[in-house]
Amino acid sequence: MTNFWILTVVSSLCVVTAQANRCPPTDDDRWKEFRDSCYFFSERSTTWRSAKESCSENGSHLVDILSWEENEWIHQRLNSYRYYEDYYIGATDQQHEGLFIWTNSGDALEYGNWNDGEPNQHLGTPENCAEIDTRSGRWNDIPCDIVMRFICKRPITRK
Template sequence: MGSVYRFVLLSAVVAVLSAQSCPGGWYHHATSCYAFIDAEPLGWAEAMFYCSTLHANLVQIESSSENNFLKNHLFAAKTNATYWIGLTDALVEGKYLWQTTQDDVNFVDWAPGEPNDVAHTEDCAALWFGYHYQWNDAFCANRYDFICEREMTERPNIIG
């Protein structure tokens, strides 16, 4: 009877375990979730705002691993679009910072000859299809697809 009682008691206990996950339609890498927004290309500032409505930011690429994850996803998707990232030198020409954190850039993957600030009008960075998704500086009002990034969220898993 004691073992049956323990079984019933254990069955009645609800255990909540913490699991990290990404929202539906987002892709996981390391501790972040990524949404590749390609339904309606936007200018850089509009893309930044759109990401904020998703509780996210334009992607901040901090390592070769993260950069390769993004590039591999775009190659696998067979897209031929350019994607905004959250990098800009709009405040001080030539000094690129991540828009969300204002952090200096520690990892870069500029395409050959980039950034070049053509006609002194290119202040926002993108993964450029024409350069196999290496980075390019572009006119911020150009309408491109974009990548939003957010931290993975805690989601309770209920067992019992």
């Protein structure tokens, strides 16, 4: 009976250990887990195109935000960092003006958390990329050549 309990405890610890690190390991622990995905919050600022390439290089994509719960989790995470600049997300209307899609899937946005009056092509300036406001969690369309931080997303690695 004692061997059974030891085996049960050891098995449980192995499961907890295996589940604890399902996102890519980094020295600074910038990959965070939420539900079935891992999220990387950059500390480096770049253009939207370079952000998309950076995400792709590490096996991920610019974040697609598919629900209010996911948006709220990201918003809370950004607030915990106390960064007061906005972050690129993976929505764009570069292919068809006014039709925002997620770059990883090509799907039109089913969920959106746009600021009032957005997206809007402010002052006629091409605003074909999207950002999330760290303070409000709301989205805004912006020019793609603005330099800012970004969020990557990838599925959890199952072992």
